[in-house]
Amino acid sequence: MSLLNADKDLPVIDDLLNLFLQDVPLLDVRAPVEFFEGAFPCSTNLPLMDDADRVAIGTRYKQQGQDAAIELGLQRVSGEIKAARVAAWQQFAERHPDGVLYCFRGGLRSRTSQQWLYEQTDIRYPRVHGGYKAMRRFLLEQLETLPHLxxxxxxxxxxxxxxxxxxxxxxxxxxxxxxxxxxxxxxxxxxxxxxxxxxxxxxxxxxxxxxxxxxxxxxxxxxxxxxxxxxxxxxxxxxxxxxxxxxxxxxxxxxxxxxxxxxxxxxxxxxxxxxxxxxxxxxxxxxxxxxxxxxxxxxxxxxxxxxxxxxxxxxxxxxxxxxxxxxxxxxxxxxxxxxxxxxxxxxxxxxxxxxxxxxxxxxxxxxxxxxxxxxx
The missing domain is CATH 3.40.50 (Rossmann fold)
Known part of the structure; x- marks a missing residue:
């Protein structure tokens, strides 16, 4: 299953300013522990992987590389677990058709979530380019500039x-x-x-x-x-x-x-x-x-x-x-x-x-x- 290329036609957005100005609903697919450490006001956590998955897959990535980590991820998040997570994303997307999804860096997790959602439901839900890290960096830059204005x-x-x-x-x-x-x-x-x-x-x-x-x-x-x-x-x-x-x-x-x-x-x-x-x-x-x-x-x-x-x-x-x-x-x-x-x-x-x-x-x-x- 090619997770790296199958998403090439799915929408990606990078207008971070309007995300925050317009109260765009945010679907955060990071693990719960990441969400707890810092989130955005309009975000809802519906993770691709739970905390245990994240630790196990991260360890596999460090020891054996990306392909092995992807393989383990597909094993751990499959069958009924995968179906339940896609169903949760579908409910969110249907309630919030103007929303977007993201993971930490806008990488494999958000692309996988976006792809699975499209394959199962035909919903072309946008993901944020650069993910949470880019959004957080943008806000930190604003936090340094805005007080002077x-x-x-x-x-x-x-x-x-x-x-x-x-x-x-x-x-x-x-x-x-x-x-x-x-x-x-x-x-x-x-x-x-x-x-x-x-x-x-x-x-x-x-x-x-x-x-x-x-x-x-x-x-x-x-x-x-x-x-x-x-x-x-x-x-x-x-x-x-x-x-x-x-x-x-x-x-x-x-x-x-x-x-x-x-x-x-x-x-x-x-x-x-x-x-x-x-x-x-x-x-x-x-x-x-x-x-x-x-x-x-x-x-x-x-x-x-x-x-x-x-x-x-x-x-x-x-x-x-x-x-x-x-x-x-x-x-x-x-x-x-x-x-x-x-x-x-x-x-x-x-x-x-x-x-x-x-x-x-x-x-x-x-x-x-x-x-x-x-x-x-």
Whole structure:
């Protein structure tokens, strides 16, 4: 079976920019472990080979060369296994007739998948020239260039000011915390895991590309440190943000407490339960572990006495919630953490950014200021 030449009349595309600008559905035929290490937002993993196949065939390739590796691949992916994989690709192609497929380098795996799909279904599905590696290289090049073309404004404010909700009301913005699936603080862990670093960078760069090609170079970003949870902002991008003009949104303390209580207690309780399939007991156990674990992360900075105070408040609130589903006792530790821990830390951080501060005001005043700067 000649896998190297039979694909010569099947479509190949190399317009990587429009792949990302147009949300083209992407069929990733790499092994699951490769997909997990880094993928694109619009991609679906329907592999030609599973992880064990990849290891075995890769070993055969190194020891005996390409022909022997192809032979082993045809043995391992044959019969019902082959039929099932072609059927999965067919379903994807029929759902997404405008999509494309790719492997790591745009080589044998994607050409084989493309050929098998055509032979079994007559679907001429395009593959990406250069595959994932070319797409990733393209995005890395854009990630180095695009930050220099932006006119960013940074939205700052004390913890609990509702900055993320405020940010999302604008079109000209990128929500870095959404890209990272993390709220950016010690309590910012989400019920679902963060993406790998490569996936985060891919998502961020694609959003930057789209904004730039929509003519949106003036963009609003939330004030973030270099790291968001376990992820880090790429160097060139971070350096652009850390020198950008800063606007400070001021929100009364009690409103901040209410926002934090809603997001970190009420919303998170519901999210953990949802992630556990609606199982209230399992979801609440995970929520409790999340809260106590988040508090433990700031134990050293809080100091022994304040940490113990906060932990006792949190444990009492969790016990009450377990008894009768009431969450009002959580207000105590939320207020304590905001005012006694986060506020002094924020005051110190903002004191080092005074040279960048261009406006301070209420949410309504900040909105009016940003609109005047061309951010809507």
């Amino acid at each position: 932006l006119q960013p404004i940074i939205l700052s404010g004390r913890t609990g000011s509702g900055k993320t909700r405020f940010l999302r009301a604008f079109t000209q913005q990128i929500d870095l915390e959404a890209c990272a699936n993390h709220r950016g603080s010690a309590f910012g862990t989400q019920p679902t895991p963060q993406p790998p670093q490569i996936g985060f960078e891919n998502t961020l760069t694609i959003q930057l590309l789209r904004k730039f090609h929509q003519g949106q170079t003036a963009l609003l970003f939330e004030d973030e440190s270099r790291t968001i949870g376990s992820l880090h902002l790429p160097d060139t991008f971070f350096e652009t943000l850390r020198t950008a003009p800063l606007v400070l949104m001021q929100v009364p303390n009690e409103e901040r407490v209410e926002i934090s209580y809603q997001e970190y207690v009420v919303d998170n309780t519901a999210s953990f339960i949802a992630v556990h399939g609606g199982d209230t007991e399992a979801g609440f156990a995970a929520f409790s572990a999340y809260l106590l674990g988040s508090l433990a992360k700031v134990q050293r900075r809080l100091g022994g006495v304040r940490y113990q105070q906060a932990r006792e408040m949190m444990e009492r609130a969790l016990q009450q919630q377990a008894r009768d589903q009431s969450t009002t006792a959580h207000y105590d530790w939320v207020r304590f953490i905001l005012l006694d821990y986060y506020d002094p830390m924020y005051d110190y951080q903002i004191s080092k950014k005074q040279d960048r501060l261009v406006f301070t005001g209420s949410p309504a005043e900040v909105r009016e200021y940003l609109n005047a700067q061309g951010i809507h």
